[in-house]
Amino acid sequence: MKPFLTDAQIQQLADQHGSPLLVLDCACLEDQYKSLKSALPGVDFFYAVKAFPNDAVINTLKQLGSGFDLASLGEIEQVRQHRVNPRNTIHTHPIKKDKDIRDALRFGCTTFVIDNIEELKKFRKYRHRVGLLLRVSFRGTTAKVDLSRKFGCAADEALHLIHRAKQMGIHIKGLSFHVGSQSATPDAHVDAIKHCIDIISTSDVPLNTLDIGGGFPVNYDGNTLDIDTFCAPIREALKSVPNDINIIAEPGRFLVAPAVMTISSVVGKAQRSGTTWYYIDDGVYGSFSGRIYDHAQYPIRTLKTGNEQSCVLAGPTCDSIDVIEEDITLPELEVGDLVIAEMMGAYTAATSTDFNSLERATLIVINENQEHIKSNSTRDDLQQDTIIQPVTILNIH
Numbered sequence: 294m295k296p297f298l299t300d301a302q303i304q305q306l307a308d309q310h311g312s313p314l315l316v317l318d319c320a321c322l323e324d325q326y327k328s329l330k331s332a333l334p335g336v337d338f339f340y341a342v343k344a345f346p347n348d349a350v351i352n353t354l355k356q357l358g359s360g361f362d363l364a365s366l367g368e369i370e371q372v373r374q375h376r377v378n379p380r381n382t383i384h385t386h387p388i389k390k391d392k393d394i395r396d397a398l399r400f401g402c403t404t405f406v407i408d409n410i411e412e413l414k415k416f417r418k419y420r421h422r423v424g425l426l427l428r429v430s431f432r433g434t435t436a437k438v439d440l441s442r443k444f445g446c447a448a449d450e451a452l453h454l455i456h457r458a459k460q461m462g463i464h465i466k467g468l469s470f471h472v473g474s475q476s477a478t479p480d481a482h483v484d485a486i487k488h489c490i491d492i493i494s495t496s497d498v499p500l501n502t503l504d505i506g507g508g509f510p511v512n513y514d515g516n517t518l519d520i521d522t523f524c525a526p527i528r529e530a531l532k533s534v535p536n537d538i539n540i541i542a543e544p545g546r547f548l549v550a551p552a553v554m555t556i557s558s559v560v561g562k563a564q565r566s567g568t569t570w571y572y573i574d575d576g577v578y579g580s581f582s583g584r585i586y587d588h589a590q591y592p593i594r595t596l597k598t599g600n601e602q603s604c605v606l607a608g609p610t611c612d613s614i615d616v617i618e619e620d621i622t623l624p625e626l627e628v629g630d631l632v633i634a635e636m637m638g639a640y641t642a643a644t645s646t647d648f649n650s651l652e653r654a655t656l657i658v659i660n661e662n663q664e665h666i667k668s669n670s671t672r673d674d675l676q677q678d679t680i681i682q683p684v685t686i687l688n689i690h
């Protein structure tokens with residue numbers, strides 16, 4: 294994928310704002326949304342806010358017609374600030390406190406996910422106000438991040454739970470699954486869809502929703518299937534879903550990952566055991582937190598050319614775990630040179646910290662549709678302490 298900033302624009306941003314920077318391109322976000330939409334026609338999207346909880350992302354996706362997948366009061370508050378219609382939200386955390394349920398209901402979100410009997414019981418007192426999705430576990434063996442070990446009932450428990458819900462007067466309206474994030478192949482999605490069709494056709498309660506989760510991959514390594522090819526077997530499998538079932542998905546990574554790049558600077562350089570170590574001003578406690586939590590490896594480059602050699606790229610904190618790459622090939626760098634990482638939007642800034650009291654990267658938002666913001670709300674209306682907020686909104690073409 295072509296970088297959304299030229300090298301000259303990257304240098305200009307660093308000169309103007311310093312480093313480390315995160316740059317979010319709303320035009321790229323829009324392209325990602327549209328390409329997933331065309332790969333999965335007829336599927337309604339609920340963006341998984343946790344992937345990159347940011348106002349410009351919510352604003353852009355809301356304008357494109359996306360709904361939102363929420364899992365906490367913080368995420369509810371963030372979409373509330375954007376006047377997102379609660380009917381376009383689903384609460385997907387399978388394990389909730391009673392207060393979590395009340396907070397979501399107070400907002401107006403009435404679709405929740407459960408995956409076990411204890412969770413079902415929590416909805417007895419709200420049974421007239423909710424429709425539940427039963428999350429079923431299908432473990433995708435090719436996913437980078439397994440999300441079906443911690444959550445989801447076994448497929449052979451599903452009919453029993455649906456029946457128990459009926460006995461309690463609670464409406465289970467459909468099924469959901471998440472085969473794992475960054476799936477290498479669509480096989481797990483296809484398999485899960487087939488199992489869900491079986492459950493839907495044998496359930497004594499009519500179900501009207503199938504939520505196929507996330508897991509749609511992005512191209513970190515240059516070897517990932519393009520989204521249309523990845524989704525082709527999923528489209529085929531979805532043809533067998535009965536026509537009266539609404540099909541929805543909760544994409545996170547695919548929408549935001551390519552829309553963000555980071556710009557950091559070399560702040561130190563040392564020779565250790567015959568290898569050059571470069572220390573930059575962002576690391577695994579910062580925007581590169583996904584190296585640890587998300588098992589992701591990001592495409593990293595510099596603006597320099599010349600002979601490349603193997604080196605270590607380390608972050609700015611005092612902790613020895615703060616190493617971004619142990620063996621990366623880069624041209625010879627000097628203090629002050631810029632290091633660029635692409636595909637940095639998913640589960641990066643969202644899980645960053647300010648360990649060592651180091652400031653997190655500054656977010657620069659480009660190509661956001663500001664007309665819409667002006668006509669609906671001002672930046673001052675928006676909550677100031679939401680997680681990833683920009684200092685600057687620029688239009689770069």
Ligand SMILES: Cc1ncc(COP(=O)(O)O)c(C=O)c1O
Pocket residue numbers: 341344362385386440471473474475506507508509543544545546547639
């Ligand atoms: C419930 C749920 N839905 C959706 C997502 C987004 O998944 P992805 O980023 O793979 O699209 C996640 C990721 O953790 C999740 O837990």
